[in-house]
Amino acid sequence: MLSTTISDSFLGRYGYPPLLVRAPGRVNLIGEHTDYNGGFVLPAAIDREILFAVGLNGSTTARLFSHDKQEAHEVELTKGVLAPGKPMWANYLTGVMAQFQQRGVAVPGFDCVFGGNVPMGAGLSSSAAVECGLAFALNQLLDTGLSRLELARLSQQAEHEFAGVRCGIMDQFTSLHGRAGHVVQLDCRSLEYQYFPFNSQAYHLVLCNSGVKHALADSAYNTRRQECEQGVAIIRQYYPATQSLRDVTLAQLEAYRAALPPVVYRRCRYVVEENQRVIAACQHLAAGDMVAFGNQMFASHAGLRDDYEVSCSELDVLVQIAQAHPSVLGARMMGGGFGGCTINLLPAHAVADFVLAATVAYQQELNRPLETYQTTIVGGVSVLGPVLANN
Template sequence: MQLQDIEPAIRESSRPAAALQAFCETHFDAAPLVVQAAGRINLIGEHTDYNNGFVLPAAIDKAIYLGIIKRNDRQLRFHALDLDDHYTGSLDSLASSPQHWPDYLLGVVQQLQQKGYPIQGFECAFGGNIPQGAGLSSSAALECAVLFALNQLFELNLSKIEMARLAQAAENNFVGVRCGIMDQFASIFGKRQHLIKLDCGSLEHEYIPFRFDDVKLVLLDTQVKHSLASSEYNTRRAECEQGVQLVSRHHPDVSSLRQVTLDMLDAYVKPVNAVTYNRCRYVVEEIQRLQDACTDLINDDLSAFGQRMFTTHEGLDKLYNVSCAELNWLAAMASREAGVLGARMMGGGFGGCTINIVKADAVPGFIAKAGQGYQQQFNVPLKAYVTSIEDGCKVMA
């Protein structure tokens, strides 16, 4: 999971595929391989990934589009279309760029070189329509796009799981963001009309159908990111680790909150530290809540699933303490609307989006009412995105 997307190279474009095609026809001397890599949402299962729990992401219809051709030398040439910016470098001298955005691509190249995969120089151009700063993981989509493209271009025969791991490593080790694997996994493994139940401990996964034609997934973007986000994220990780340590004194086989029960927390954590107890209680409950939510979907009970989303938001606010006034206002407003089945904050917290399951015929009124009320309450415009669940990385025809 990423707390905040560091994605200045990717700005929303209304026709990114067409813009890419026009650029390639003008600037490339050969027909490019063109790939599409999706952004992602996470329906339920927040702050569980770094506790070896489950998450429930999906690839969406907002994506990065990348065109790529081989070169006959060791040079690298990148074009960020939405920034109208360019980078030139070499396979023989990979280093972080002061432009910053090339690092997402350079990190992938570095990982492939370190693993001994044979690649040569290449030129690529990319653009996208993943909203910037909304927590939809455009940075992971860019990493996956270039990795997927290089795998095809140089016939590296990488498996999907190898690509997800390499893309995550690129962000961890070159870009310097300590993200989990969920974002890259969802972008690569995404399947239309399905969620991915991902075990963040083993990386085993299964697809959970999400075929509900009478509802839409609506993201409401607070357009705020409070300064607490990064420091509090690290604090939450430390608090979870402290809870595990307290339990493991009595149960040496316990190494993550995935293995902890509420009875263990009541016995070994609650008497020691009430704050740590609340953090751990939320995670333990959320891991179970996600599994119950998957059962709801298998039983076609979207109303029960939506209620669990509301409960997750309450836990993130009251127990995990990573929400904020803007997110709480949006979630509370959604809970009062008859056309909304479920809503919660999505992502690391302290800003970003709420994700809402809304009856299709109620979407226009819901967005209008939320936008008007939010503007009055916070004097900030509210952005709304209606999205659908689509396939992950693929070569475009």
Template sequence: MKLLPTTPLEQLEQRGRLLFKKTFPDAGEPCIVAHAPGRVNLIGEHTDYNDGFVLPLALEMQTVVVGSKNGKDKCRIASEAFEGLVEFEPNKDLKPGDPLWSNYIKGVVVNFLRNGYQVPAFDAVVVSEVPVGGGVSSSASLEVATATFIEALGNLHLERSKKALFGQAAEHEFANMPCGIMDQLISECAIQDCALLIDCRSLAMEPVEMKDLNICILVCNSNVKHQLSGSEYPLRKQQCKDAVTVLQSIDPKITSLRDATMEQLNQVKDKMSDVAYRRARHVISENDRTCQAANCLRKNQYEAAGKLMTESHLSLKDDYEVSCKELDILVDLALSVPGVFGSRMTGGGFGGCTVTLLRKDAVSSVLDKIEKEYEKRTGIVATAFITRPGSGANYKRLV
């Protein structure tokens, strides 16, 4: 099983510049290149929209937006991954539409306008190597790269958290996905060689160094995405709200599951449905695991951190019910190899990727195990890549 290569940022930029010249032959040289990474979440799943804690890191894989003002009244955008040219007037009442990928860009434009910023008409192209549908936030990387491009285009200087919120709002309004803030925030704010412990209520961030070169992160893509995930995500969010409503009967100060303890949850267990109880149990315990894992990684206690990651997967599988057969198989195969500290599904679930914390010298054994067993048991070929914690969004001027 071969690892997917990570394309250097300079090569992505060059592909973007070539695509820009091909798409807009009369536009001259592009003036801005902006980029933002995908992400993988080490631990802290389905806690972000419950005001909880998450521990993501940025991938080295990036989405790049290359372009310039065009002096016209329409924005024109093309993507390396999709055919056709998208056009829209930036200052008109934009609505979601086809093609679907363009909605993430339109949603960001709308949020700039809504917050009092001017968005000049521009020509731009998108080049990305962040896997789509793999649970590693390809949409957030596009949103944040777009926001960074517009920021540079207008000579603006926005707070990083504000740009992340623009991306989250685009996801809510133009993709109908009620996500938390984690994906956009790590894509925007990531620090090289660090995971970030993010408090999704206050947006406070604490770097957690991961500089040990003998330890690495392996991301395995199940290459399956079950269609029920679109409806199940908002359902989980509502079930968490239902649990909060019951918890407020014993303490009105509980405004989200972030505020509740396991002791309080068990006090009201008989007053809520079994489903709501299990959803709440996952979130409350996951917050504890996430903070513990950050402390373990700070002390280079990789076995303890890995154990917490594996416990997270079991909770997501049994209490939150967002795993699937393929993800469970990938986790089990990884855990059977010496040198693996922990493994879990990452992202919204129902497919996508697993994340595994392991010694670098164990990578080839894990890949061999997955290559021999995963396709045999699922009929699907998995793909994988290794990542180090990368840096967040940025831009540069070309002319």
């Protein structure tokens, strides 16, 4: 059991009982690249998670150990302002420490062992789980009293400043606010949210891992954000109240299409349409119309492929395979793009047949093995409990 493995590793290295915290990864059913544009998303926390064993050590040094990489790293907490460095995995954790310090919290020395089963580079937000798990643990140990929303903001800022990825808040919000058996519609501008029940008995979400992560993913992510900001700046000349693409209608976009560079126009059109798809998808979910919901997923992938241009041949092949299967209701690439997973919606009874068919077809098409994950929707970050020394 993962929790036992992590707690035993901590006890073996440091010799005292830690606080044990779990932080889930997430899926996003629809609403991709809308979060940093002030739009709508529809994510859920899943049973792929990062486990943390954390305890205060009475020193001024943070001693970190990545169980998955079997690597140790130390951070001295009293030598001025913390800064990014190497190894890269430690930046996600150091960034969280820095954010506590920026909020006036004196972070004392602590020990941390972490590891999990969120596949890296699969678009399931392993980085947010790492950030949120440590943030939650330190909040508990230091009795800081920060809300889950503030911890999400803190973790997002850590990723901006220490990992160099200007992500929206969806990943961190979902890891902290997930609810078992529900998806959450999040308004990324107001941060208002509402839960929608998802019948995990009747319908399953199957993730198909393309097995690739193209190198341009992070740089392209930041470029897309800049292109959207460029579009907003141009549209604001005609509609001064425009703050983000959330404020833009398709009619407005078309009216001033000539003022936008063609690439910027396509980026903006995708985001405006994707926001509309999220709203429609939630209405279909509330009405129990899973076929219509799935059609919104297929349309989302087409927009990501053609207008936002963050898909890749491997992801496109996986969606084509899903579209050819009679039981699949919807499929789309998920995450930042250029690799990672597709998310597929289908009736529970058809899962085994789809997984077999997709595995065979992907091997035939691209001569690549296909890894699939069946996920359960779970609650957000939580304490599993202190580990007793005699366990």
